[in-house]
Amino acid sequence: MSATNVRLPSQQAPLPRPRSVLFAPGNRADLIAKLPRSGPDAVVVDLEDAIPAAPEAKAAARPVARDAARDLIAAAPHLLVFVRVNALHSPHFDDDLAVLTPELAGVVVPKLETAQEAEQVAQALQARGLELPLMAGLETGAGVWNAREILAHPAVGWAYFGAEDYTTDLGGQRTASGLEVLYARSQVALAARLCGVPVLDIVVTALRDEAVFREDAGLGRALGYSGKLCIHPAQVALAHEVFGATPAQLARAEALLVAAHEAASRGHGAFSFEGQMVDEPMLAAARAVLAQRPEPASPEKL
Known part of the structure; x- marks a missing residue:
């Protein structure tokens, strides 16, 4: 396919920045129907890692995933x-496209390694009459190395970093400290910031250890990630706690911006707030806090 840079109309406006993205296996309609119960900002019906690699298992999952995703969108x-x-480049990719419908928020594409691959995916979708933004999975050495060019592609709306596959690709080992993926994790966050793409942080496999999740998510937020991939419903509230703004933070940010407006109306460029001299970076930080105010309505209990 020629690299024509498919551009999606849906990307003319800023896309949502989910704090949590909760996964469910594509062959489990019962679990997919329950996804809204924990209140995630976004969910993923998974045909990749959650389904055995055998062709018959992939084939059996597709109609289940298609119907369950449609029912979830309606509900x-x-x-x-x-x-x-x-x-x-897997043998399952083309057949998986039959599951996609225009009502989806987007399609998650794992292990993208070049901008040309993003273009191939976008053209494959367009050939089926679909204009869905991509959530690009950067989870190989090549994907991390080419992160900026991949995320600059106009079809890419979101991204995530996959530490497990990345470490495997490099022949490394995952450790409790996570130092082995710190460089790559930082590179992906930086590329996403330069390209203006919301980026989701790595999964935490310790499903019921809240302290581990909070610590790991806190590092992700400090690195610049906008949300967290979640593989258990209990992780959703923790992701919102770490990546969202507390009522106190929202109130302080609002008060600071009100004070800045009042100071400007009096012709004062510099002013103090709560005993601290205010500069533009502080105002920018306050605006960023207010931008974290959750937009979605309360989830329906299915």
């Missing part, structure tokens, strides 16, 4: 619903 219209297909 919870506030929710961002994605489908994760298998990687572009």
Whole structure:
């Protein structure tokens, strides 16, 4: 396919910045229907890692995933619903596209390694009459190395970093400290910031250890990630706690911006707030806090 840079109309406006993205296996309609119960900002019906690699298992999952995703969109219209297909060069990719429908928020594409691959996916979708933004999975050495050019592609709306696959690709080992992925994790966050793409942080496999999740999510937020991939419903509230703004933070940010407006109306460029001299970076930080105010309506209890 020629690299024509498919451009999606849906990307003319800023896309939502989910704090949490909760996964469910594409072959489990019962679990997919329950996804809204924990209140995630976005969900992913997974045809990749959550489904065995055998062709018959992939084939059996597709109609289940398609129907369950449609039912979920109808039942919870506030929710961002994605489908994760298998990687572009896998033998399952083309057949997975039959699951996708225009009502989806987007399609999650794992293991993207070049901007040309993003273009191939976008053209494959367009050939089926679909204009869905991509959530680009950067989870190989090449994907991290080419992160900026991949995320600059106009079809890419979101991104995530996959530490497990990245470490495997490099022949490394995951450790409790996570130092082995710190460089790559930082690179992906930086590329996303330069390209203006919301980026989701790595999964935490310790499903019921809240302290581990909070610590790991806190590092992700400090690095610049806008939300967290979640593989258990209990992780959703923790992700919102870390990546969202507390009522006290929102109130302080609002008060600071009101004070700045009042100071400007009096012709004062510099002023103090709560005993601290205010500068533009502080005002920018306050605006960023207010931008974290959750937009979605309360999830319906299915």
